[in-house]
Amino acid sequence: ETRLLRVGSASLAQRRKTLGNGLASGVGEFTKQQLAVASEAAGFSPTVRGETLDIPGFAAVGRELLKL
Numbered sequence: 001e002t003r004l005l006r007v008g009s010a011s012l013a014q015r016r017k018t019l020g021n022g023l024a025s026g027v028g029e030f031t032k033q034q035l036a037v038a039s040e041a042a043g044f045s046p047t048v049r050g051e052t053l054d055i056p057g058f059a060a061v062g063r064e065l066l067k068l
Contacts, residue, residue, distance in 0.1 A: 003062040011050030011058065019053070019061070020046035030068065038064035 010026020011019055023035045030038075036046040042060035044053070053061070 003066060007062045007065065008055075008058045011053060011061075015051070017050065018046065019044060019048050019050045022050045023061075027065070030065065034068050035065075038068060041067075 011022045013026055014022055019039055020035050024032050039046045041064045
């Protein structure tokens with residue numbers, strides 16, 4: 001639950017940022033490469049905008065980050 005909130009908040013904190021860039025600024029313990037891998041494993045391009053994801057999408061990215 002905490003990871004979901006962190007992923008969602010980081011993805012939406014800065015408008016018009018890509019998912020990878022938003023996560024990189026908000027979830028600092030991962031590299032951009034790791035975030036890109038997690039995004040792709042969740043079924044999203046790292047260039048997708050965070051504002052386009054829904055709650056299950058944020059949860060999928062959070063689950064993939066837990067695997068890293």
